[in-house]
Amino acid sequence: xxxxxxxxxxxxxxxxxxxxxxxxxxxxxxxxxxxxxxxxxxxxxxxxxxxxxxxxxxxxxxxxxxxxxxxxxxxxxxxxxxxxxxxxxxxxxxxxxxxxxxxxxxxxxxxxxxxxxxxxxxxxxxxxxxxxxxxxxxxxxxxxxxxxxxxxxxxxxxxxxxxxxxxxxxxxxxxxxxxxxxxxxxxxxxxxxxxxxxxxxxxxxxxxxxxxxxxxxxxxxxxxxxxxxxxxxxxxxxxxxxxxxxxxxxxxxxxxxxxxxxxxxxxxxxxxxxxxxxxxxxxxxxxxxxxxxxxxxxxxxxxxxxxxxxxx
Amino acid sequence: xxxxxxxxxxxxxxxxxxxxxxxxxxxxxxxxxxxxxxxxxxxxxxxxxxxxxxxxxxxxxxxxxxxxxxxxxxxxxxxxxxxxxxxxxxxxxxxxxxxxxxxxxxxxxxxxxxxxxxxxxxxxxxxxxxxxxxxxxxxxxxxxxxxxxxxxxxxxxxxxxxxxxxxxxxxxxxxxxxxxxxxxxxxxxxxxxxxxxxxxxxxxxxxxxxxxxxxxxxxxxxxxxxxxxxxxxxxxxxxxxxxxxxxxxxxxxxxxxxxxxxxxx
Numbered sequence: 001x002x003x004x005x006x007x008x009x010x011x012x013x014x015x016x017x018x019x020x021x022x023x024x025x026x027x028x029x030x031x032x033x034x035x036x037x038x039x040x041x042x043x044x045x046x047x048x049x050x051x052x053x054x055x056x057x058x059x060x061x062x063x064x065x066x067x068x069x070x071x072x073x074x075x076x077x078x079x080x081x082x083x084x085x086x087x088x089x090x091x092x093x094x095x096x097x098x099x100x101x102x103x104x105x106x107x108x109x110x111x112x113x114x115x116x117x118x119x120x121x122x123x124x125x126x127x128x129x130x131x132x133x134x135x136x137x138x139x140x141x142x143x144x145x146x147x148x149x150x151x152x153x154x155x156x157x158x159x160x161x162x163x164x165x166x167x168x169x170x171x172x173x174x175x176x177x178x179x180x181x182x183x184x185x186x187x188x189x190x191x192x193x194x195x196x197x198x199x200x201x202x203x204x205x206x207x208x209x210x211x212x213x214x215x216x217x218x219x220x221x222x223x224x225x226x227x228x229x230x231x232x233x234x235x236x237x238x239x240x241x242x243x244x245x246x247x248x249x250x251x252x253x254x255x256x257x258x259x260x261x262x263x264x265x266x267x268x269x270x271x272x273x274x275x276x277x278x279x280x281x282x283x284x285x286x287x288x289x290x291x292x293x294x295x296x297x298x299x300x301x302x303x304x305x306x307x308x309x310x311x312x
Numbered sequence: 313x314x315x316x317x318x319x320x321x322x323x324x325x326x327x328x329x330x331x332x333x334x335x336x337x338x339x340x341x342x343x344x345x346x347x348x349x350x351x352x353x354x355x356x357x358x359x360x361x362x363x364x365x366x367x368x369x370x371x372x373x374x375x376x377x378x379x380x381x382x383x384x385x386x387x388x389x390x391x392x393x394x395x396x397x398x399x400x401x402x403x404x405x406x407x408x409x410x411x412x413x414x415x416x417x418x419x420x421x422x423x424x425x426x427x428x429x430x431x432x433x434x435x436x437x438x439x440x441x442x443x444x445x446x447x448x449x450x451x452x453x454x455x456x457x458x459x460x461x462x463x464x465x466x467x468x469x470x471x472x473x474x475x476x477x478x479x480x481x482x483x484x485x486x487x488x489x490x491x492x493x494x495x496x497x498x499x500x501x502x503x504x505x506x507x508x509x510x511x512x513x514x515x516x517x518x519x520x521x522x523x524x525x526x527x528x529x530x531x532x533x534x535x536x537x538x539x540x541x542x543x544x545x546x547x548x549x550x551x552x553x554x555x556x557x558x559x560x561x562x563x564x565x566x567x568x569x570x571x572x573x574x575x576x577x
Contacts (some may be wrong), residue, residue, distance in 0.1 A: 020374050023451035024546075026538035026574040045538070045574070053572035057364030060532040062321050071537060076575040084574075205324035206399060272536050273314045276549075303553070 002290035003297065004283055006266065008041060008093045008164045009188070011123045015283040016253060016298065019095040020193075020245050020268035021128060021167070022046060022071060023202050024276075026086050036289035038280020041093030043266060044085045048099055048127050049109065055133075056212035066220030067182050067269055068199050070133040070213035078112045079122070088121030095165065097126040098156075101136050102213040108159060114160040125162045127152060130169030130194035130285075132217045133278070138194075144172035146181035148247035153185035167191040168234075170223070170246065176231045176237035185239040188241070190238060192231045193245025196223045220269040223247045228260045235261025235303045251285020260302040321401040326392050328374060333456040334488060337424050338381075338390050342375040342398050349375070350407035351432035352553040355400040356533040359388040366548070368502070370427040371434065376453060378456065380426040395424045404533050406434050406553050411521050414444055414497035419465070420487050420511055422503020423449055428525060429502055433464040442466050444490060448483035448503070454474035471550045479553035484510050491520055498522065509566035512556035514541045526565070529572055539574065540562070 004015035015058050019025060020035040021043040031043070033043045054074030061068050075081055088094040096113055100106035106127055113125050129152060131138030141147060150167065166182040168175060168190060179190045195217020201210045209215070224247025231244045244262030248254050249270040257265050270278035288296075295301055323344075331339040350374040351391045356366045357377065365385045370376040380391045392398065403553035408428075409418060412553055417427040426447045443464060448471040449455045455477055461468045468476030469486040479485050483503070490496055491514050502525040503512040515522035528540040528547040535549035543562045545551065568576045 016535050022535055024538040024541075026568070027541040027543070029544035030538050030541045030546075050532055051573035051575055054531070057531060058322075059364075059534060060534065067536075068538075069532070074531070074537075074573055075492065076537065080575050106553070188528070201320065203322050203399070204321075205397065208360055210320070210322055212363055226313070269536070271532055276535065276546075300500070304465070 002295060004287055005016050006040065006264070006298065010125055011093050013093050014091065015286070016224035016264040017121065017139050017279050017283050017286070018043055018095070018243065018264060018266035019279065020266040021126065022261050023268035023271060031085060032090065034279060035042040035090055035092040037277045038283055039092060040121045040283070041095060041123070041264070043095040043097055043126055045075050045081070046073055046097040046099045047075050047081040047109065049078055049105060049171065051080065056142050058210055058212055061210045063199070063201050063218070064220030066218050067272060068197070068201050068211060068218055070193065070211045070216035070244060071130065072213060073137065075094060076230040078109055082112065082116045082120060085265065086116055086120045093123040094118070094121055094267040095126050096122045096123045097128055099128050099137050100129070101141060101149035102157040106152045107159045113162065121163060121260060124188070125155055125156065125160055126166055126167050126191060128194065129169040129310055130167050131196045132169065132171055132195060133213055133215055138170050141170055144169050144178060149181045150185040151180050153187050157186040163188040164190040165191050165243065168196060169194050170226050170230045176233040179234040180237045183240050189241045189243060190234055191243040191245055192234050193243070193266070195219045196226060196246070219246065219283040220273070221247050221249060225284055225298050230258060232294060232306065234259040235306055239308055248282065249278065251282050251289055254282055254286050255289050255301065258298060258302050259305040261306060322398045322399055323401065325375070327396045327398050328393055329391050330392060333378065334453050335376055337377060337380050337456050339370065339378040340392060340398060342390065344375050345373045346375045346403060347372060350474050351402040351435050352408035352428055353403035353405045354552060355402035356404065357385070357389065358399040358401070359385050360399070362388045364407045366533060368428040368525070369431060371431055371450050374474065378424055380424050401533070405548060406551055408500055408523050408553050410436060410439070410441060411498050416444065417489065417497040418419045418496040419443055419445045420483050420499065420501040420503070421445070421447045422483060424456055424506045425503030425525070426461065429500065430457050430460050431463065432500055433461065437464045442494065445469065446471065446473065446486040446509070447489055450474065458510060480575070483507060484514070488514060489509060490550050491515055491518055494520070495519065496520065501525070505566045508559070512560050515556050523553050524556060524559050526554055526559060527552065529570055539572070541570070
């Protein structure tokens with residue numbers, strides 16, 4: 001019997017399919033609903049020091065084979081956010097996502113997560129340094145360089161005892177080197193993936209960009225090949241586990257990401273294409289693929305594509 | 313399953329007509345139809361440079377919305393003249409449903425919540441179902457779409473908080489009589505949440521099928537961003553129309569909203 005059961009740091013989880021940060025997870029109730037819809041873990045909306053309203057709309061627009069979004073990190077702020085998501089008691093893993101403008105702010109946010117203590121119920125903390133469309137954060141603040149990654153990783157590790165996931169952008173050069181910098185500085189896992197870009201959609205009738213912010217990050221099936229390649233590169237550069245995030249809408253997509261080197265995957269736009277039950281459907285399809293192909297454990301396929309790759 | 317490939321969901325039409333309903337509500341008729349739109353569904357209306365907001369569909373033929381001047385996007389919509397452009401995507405959301413054997417329905421609108429109620433009564437009538445309407449507002453000048461309702465409803469009852477039009481009090485004065493007297497086969501409400509909560513509770517007590525239209529701060533409109541969460545559900549795809557039972561099961565219904573940052577308020 002094939003099994004999707006999986007270890008996420010100290011927690012045994014039912015499958016390796018997570019809700020990606022920024023999607024649905026604005027409220028505790030939404031995170032629970034995602035779990036009810038079949039995911040093995042949830043990565044909550046990214047929290048900043050102060051509450052943020054996010055960018056003016058339109059925040060999202062569909063485009064060829066993907067979606068562009070520029071949310072601008074709307075969130076209730078670290079204090080309200082931890083109160084909203086905390087007290088987590090479910091069997092699925094809760095991951096708290098934090099975003100700061102620099103290493104010092106990341107450190108302060110991590111301290112707040114640490115002081116929320118065990119009652120928070122979180123299994124890990126994720127630091128997103130990869131948003132392509134919010135001034136002062138992510139790639140717009142140059143957070144993807146090895147120097148910046150090292151400083152941010154160390155600041156969080158100094159302040160917080162939870163396992164740390166560094167979420168990298170697929171838009172930075174040298175993902176493997178960036179991931180290695182995070183690993184050397186103490187990161188416990190890499191999340192390769194975020195929206196790609198930024199990109200732009202121009203409305204012909206209005207003759208101007210649709211998104212309120214003008215540009216936004218591309219997600220959905222269009223970006224999957226790039227994420228698969230980036231996960232593949234990182235798998236060759238680090239020993240810590242990888243979450244693959246970007247364009248996964250089916251079980252086969254998830255299996256492909258694992259063959260590239262991901263231990264876990266997370267999905268976001270999949271809820272647009274398949275509805276809220278996407279997580280459970282992806283997990284079911286993964287299991288069906290494993291059974292049809294005689295794979296008993298996901299460990300047997302993690303990174304298998306790597307040994308056969310030429311020219312990278 | 314949605315197939316990836318649609319290049320741009322935004323449509324743009326000319327404004328055919330502007331109707332000034334009162335001191336703060338204007339109705340905008342577009343120079344197009346939206347035959348697939350159903351009562352209870354909404355559009356995401358885009359004002360370039362200002363933002364995008366969800367608006368109830370008041371009619372599909374012609375495509376009509378009614379806008380209260382309450383913020384940045386709506387004040388820009390109030391500047392539109394006939395011949396100007398209106399951009400939108402949709403229709404989105406779960407529509408109202410009418411039970412199969414219903415012969416007579418009650419539509420209840422508070423303030424400009426009356427707008428989707430007109431569309432529902434109109435479609436009911438086209439399907440041989442009679443509609444009664446109760447519309448309420450704070451004061452006489454806040455009553456909107458009364459004349460439109462007269463054209464599709466058998467009767468229209470009006471209430472105002474200060475008694476300047478119709479019965480003095482809230483919509484329940486008129487609605488309770490119709491619900492308790494079992495004079496209707498289903499009831500629908502759109503308006504202030506406390507009002508909808510009262511309607512939902514009374515209908516539940518008297519076993520009258522009931523649906524309400526719930527509003528929350530909305531950003532993407534397509535079930536992705538999570539801004540319009542009410543407990544574990546999303547107003548944009550699970551709603552905005554919820555059955556009375558489901559709405560009453562939400563701890564947040566009638567109690568709290570969330571602002572643009574997701575904080576409870």
